[in-house]
Amino acid sequence: MNEHSTDYNALKQSEPSLPARWYFDEAHHQRELKEIWHKSWVYVCRSHDLAEPLSFRTVEIGDQNIVVLRGETGEVVAFHNACRHRGSILCPERQGRLKSKLIVCPYHQWAYAASDGRLVKTSSFAEPDGFERDDYGLFPVTVAVWRGLIFVNLDAHADWDADLPFQREPAHLNNFPIEHMVTVHTWRKVMACNWKTFWENFNECLHCPNIHPELSDLVPMYGRRIVNVKDVPDWADHAGSEDPKYRGGLRKDSQTWSMDGSAQGHVIASLTADEVARGQTYGVAMPGMFVGAYADHMRIVRMLPLSAEQTELVAEWLVPHETAEADNYDISQIVDFAIMVMDQDLAACELNQRGLHAAPLQQGVLMPEEYHVKHFQDWVRARLQE
Template identity: 30%
Template structure:
């Protein structure tokens, strides 16, 4: 049996509204197919435009097999390249982030312009044609400061996502923000377990005491959503009157979702007392309580936007049982640490929540790896979101491995 057919058979074994078979969380051949069918083909959230505000600034990331560098070029454009020298393949940008007038390979000093064109290659002879050896470009798109990249030869559609997400993010003016703090957390668990954990709050009351001072999961929007919840409908109406799009928008295939939810009574931010962590506002709506805008875009990101700050989360697979989760706290660019915000107060809730989630994911991975593991049923009340993620994963993988099939459900 081929590895492709083996993965098809594993997905076909999944019972409706149940967690996935063991091998889908742990088998190296499945992980290889996850990379080839999803991570190497889809748009992946890389970072924010304000992280590379000036020409020459860059950051790097690893998407499966592909090292990528994202650079601000001299013309102000955001560009992305395969981070491999066209000489012998060494990484051109060695560091996680930096600033350079030119991109210089550390191995043999081949030198590239910020637009990827090769400028200098010593000892290559008079007949060497530099124009044939520029850095290989990576597809890049920007929407409201969010930089997405795709390492595939041909990138999939981006416009449907851009059209859906732009109205939600635009009122938060992220182009005028900066990163106040970054957390990189390696979780010893499969990337799907990381996302499953994010897509439900069944575990929250018993695990996240800091978060639950302000966050309240709204089950109406966990799966496909419903406007039957009067509190949610009233919150949407109030926010939309203030110019803040709020009603649930979800891709027909379930790949992305945006919606705004109310926080607990009296809370307006993710702090222990629910009060703002940052002086001033991201938005100009005039509405003091906009709750939290939540958006995810599989397979690489989920996000939270509040009145005073925002958080972006990036997921990158490192191996069958290892995932990098990067969290960035975003504040107005004019905000001064120690004056407009206290860094510990700003980050305390989600630093604690992320570490609690890490322990849950790692414990789940250990249990899933056991030969005794059997997939269990999802709650029809509290786990529609995680079921929706698994439905999306299975349908997308099967479509790409064997051709189009309909989704079983999106609930």
């Protein structure tokens, strides 16, 4: 959701939503993995999460398991998490630290250099004629680090350009010190819905007043089912109004997305008065990452498809160092609020998912407020060349 521009008129004509079966059909899901997920930048974790040399994270992008690690000399590298001998997973854990400079296969103990994936040893008493270790290094995966966020791309030829994954204005996050912030909480959930079902939900507020009463109270514009004050035909009649319903921003006396709306005296020092007044700033990296930035914290939300009808959601809360160390800042204020809102979304998405199976339902239809959903669906269609 973006408050800086509106494309309200993009849906003056009624437009069909994506075909319903695209949300549950297994063959279609495989196509999306191949054409979208395996050719896009996917957020893995923060650079801070791999602070120690030889620490690693693994991530599953559809059926592709990737290990991302910090080499001994500080560089971040990534490989397909698969042994070149007979294909075993190398690092079965979600995260950990290698015991040595080698990645050792848990099956027959072939060992690879952590720094570049070179095959260093096999476990046979003699290697056969014609066998060259150089031919059996780990398959590399393309990595990019943007402002302390680590992304991988399964397309070996992918070029990093911040505008590319962040389809929506990464510059709006410039004053948020994301690379220096501390992760104070992580929340993981497996949702019974297709990844697009959840993504679309995050891109419209037509559902806000009934699904999110507390959020709609905090962000009065959302209570009007819109994400930009200009998202209604008669917006100019209220231009100049100080009422947050028409002006945007948070309800009176609130500063951030927290249970009581208070930033507890910890507004991020580098923000402008406008950025604080805005209430929320978003960054969107399709297909699966959403960054929300607020007066005192940031939240990174990542989703990954586990199957056609299961999606993993991981949310991380970040605050500046000083805030993390302060004894007068209660993180449950920001964590509980966001989990309440995400749980509400999740319940709506799971209902949405079940209904999509109705045999006569070919596809839904988009309403004018859903122009970000339309952009997303156009992007999906373009990726699939439909």
